[in-house]
Amino acid sequence: MRAVLRVLAPLLGLVLATVGVLVVIEVVAEWVLPEHEGGLLVPWPEWGAVLAGLAWSQNLVRGIAIGVGVVGLLMVLVALTARRADLRLVAPSDDMTVTTSPRVLARLIGTRVRASDDVLSASVTASERRVAVTARAWNDAPEELRSTIVDRVQELLAELPLRRTPRVAVSVQEREGVR
């Protein structure tokens, strides 16, 4: 969403600036050129006539209002979700800030989990609060595989100087075939 915001923000600024410039041009033109019929750049007299003929209760107005509300809601959602999901690490000094991305943590955990001979494959999602590992095991993997994976992940998390240690959730899916 950060990329969307990077494009959206200057576009919104351009729209506001354009509206402002058009308002100034039209008002000044109407003021100093009273003999000029209609708008200079924008046909606002025609727009005014259309608006004067539309009532608030008409379906067209309702549809446009709902559309405007939805666009507003989308803009709020885009802006609120455009924050960085960084993980903070403990820095050696106070004038230093250390961050990494959840993707890096997920990759480290995935490598550690897949290193086990009993794991066929694993997918990991990580955030500042939670690490979720879904592992697929071989048919003859030991029963205690889940707790082994949890131990391995927690061992890795202890090695990293994370400011906040995430909760670990591991699920082992159905076992497939023999090795």
Added chain:
Amino acid sequence: MTVDMSKDMSKSAEPPAPVDPRVRRRSRSAVARSAGGDRWLTVLIGLVLLLVGVGVTLLSYGVFGVARAGRPLLDPIILDTVAAQPLLWRVVAIVGGLLLAVFGLTWVARSVRPEARPDVVLNGGADTTIRVSSAAAGEAVASQAETLPGVARARARLVGAAAAPALRVTLWLADDADVRSVLARLHGEVLATARASLDLPSLPVAVRLELERPHPTPRVA
């Protein structure tokens, strides 16, 4: 241009001085280019649109009165109010339009402006100043950081205002890197040297850790 990064490291053994909260804040700001202004302005405009949309929808369905819902969008009452004092409303419209135009253009300029990369000016004597370019300082820090065990690649750049620069360092670590050790050596060796060389004892630093992608091994030997 090269920067001498080989100063004496004896200073790093001293106990750390308390860090100014402003320096701490600057180190947090240096993590990445801030999108805070864009985010809050977008939220504000989105909320205005949402409120207008909801309000007009409620008005349209007669929540504020059936008679009001049946009135035209361009209400004759509003037209009469404007026609009663044309000069006032013209001035209001012109001032509003100018404010909107200036605000919009300022926002565009701030959004698309490249991030500042300040040079560091060192005092070289009575009538001499030495300017260390942002690229040279960053290159020097990065090349020294790349020598640390566990660091595969490094990139550094000076960011922020020229009067109060900060250093942004990105380290690509090997899978088996000891993160604590890398950070401790970066702080004690690379950054201490950079601070001494650039004569910036309170240089805030933001470090971004990434993992180096493993090189693909050929399938056929």
